Amino acid sequence: MKTPVSTAPINPAAPDLSPPHKYKQLAGWLVLFAVLIACSIRTDVTPYQLIVGLPQMGSLLQEMFPPDWSYLPTIWGPMMETVQIAILGTTLGGLLAIPVALLCASNLGISRFVSLPARMMLNLIRTIPDLLFAAIFVAVFGIGPFAGMLALVFFSFGLIAKLTFEAIEAIDPGPLEAMSAVGANRMQIIMFGVVPQALPYFMSYLLYTFEVNVRAASVLGLVGAGGIGLLLDRALGLFRYDRASIIVLLTLVIVLVIDYGSTIIRRKLL
């Protein structure tokens, strides 16, 4: 026999099963809108400017097309220089990051009097943008790729050390304990317990930073720190947008190739 579906009113004592009201969510959205509008008014950044500027954007794009393909041989050299700056800067920064990451990690028995200042230094370095580093080093070491390379060393160092020490803090403590139990000293514990666990993460961060650095290196030239940025700056200054577009296109291709390659390698590592 089929049980008839009850049509009796629900027991008034039953708990309220309707979804909660969305007042909080609504309030959140309203606050966000209010902040956006306030910022827009205070800084005089409005959609109006976008609409007025659009036709000019159109004409700029028109001038960029077709790209000046004959310029390609000229920019190939500086483009390679850009990639080389990125390789050197990333590698040196990554090497420097290893000892500092080990000092910062809280699970390796390093004194807080060492790890806290080390972390502070990392935070300080990471607040300085790479272009500012480049500008400073250009002032110190003169115009050229060395200043750009040095800027990337600092930038990579800050980023890789931070990510790596966080990866170290997340490793399995078991093998470290096992190494303590066989009578290993601290360096041996690090070499046998920490390095094998953290190395794949470190390599992955190194490659990621390299990707970021290739992009960063292509604008370092704007402050005279070598690479393709110098030519980009010159092309824009001379209103040669056809040349600027070929530079942008080549950069895009190089960045895509490097992104693709490093994604494959990183997937294999982790």
Add this chain to the structure above:
Amino acid sequence: MIEFDKVSKVYPNGTVGLRNINLTIQEGELVVIVGLSGAGKSTFLRSINRLTDISEGEIRVNGKSVTRASGSQIRHIRRDIGMIFQSFNLIKRSTVIRNVLSGRVGYHSTLRTMLGWFPKEDVDLSLNALQRVNIREKAYIRADQLSGGQQQRVSIARALAQEARVILADEPVASLDPLTTRQVMDDLKRINRDMNITTVINLHFIDLAREYATRIVGLRAGEVVFDGTPEEATDEAFAEIYGRPVMQDELLGGA
């Protein structure tokens, strides 16, 4: 020989780990420590190689004080004590042989071990250790490719490569199935008997304890409440240790 002399351990939060333990474990014994979880089994075991510091008393291993040892002395003492963990604690991304060789680091300079220059004798020793637990053929594959039972045997081989005189095993079979449990316990028993290595094992299966131990020590709330032969460890004795009758899930079964 392992000596506990009036040993107590109170954790910073006030939990009592060990309460006035006086105990001597002779060379070559296979002692199984039983008790409820929280009874202090792990604390007992880990205080022997000072992975856990004790609050009072003194522990001596082969006549040397573990409690009073300095940093380098304790590393020397630990070199002679192999430890086997419930979760194996292998370096999973490294090869089996490198895991076993890591038991040798206490014998060489920091620089030499950092560079991985282990002498040929060490490699032979490690391969022999793997042979002894029947996984010689797995030497050059990554540890994470092995099954749980095989990984635990690698950690036994690591203790053998240490040329340890004492082996401590903290719930060595708790993450293994019944069949591999017996294989691992058989390995531990054989090594204990053939090489006369003093072995202390924490177990919660009471039939395994009776089957493998030469001596059973029961802990309750940090105190030794039973110390006798497997024959003396009757169901009544276990009920006394546990403070309640023995339950079915405390038996591995299938003996």
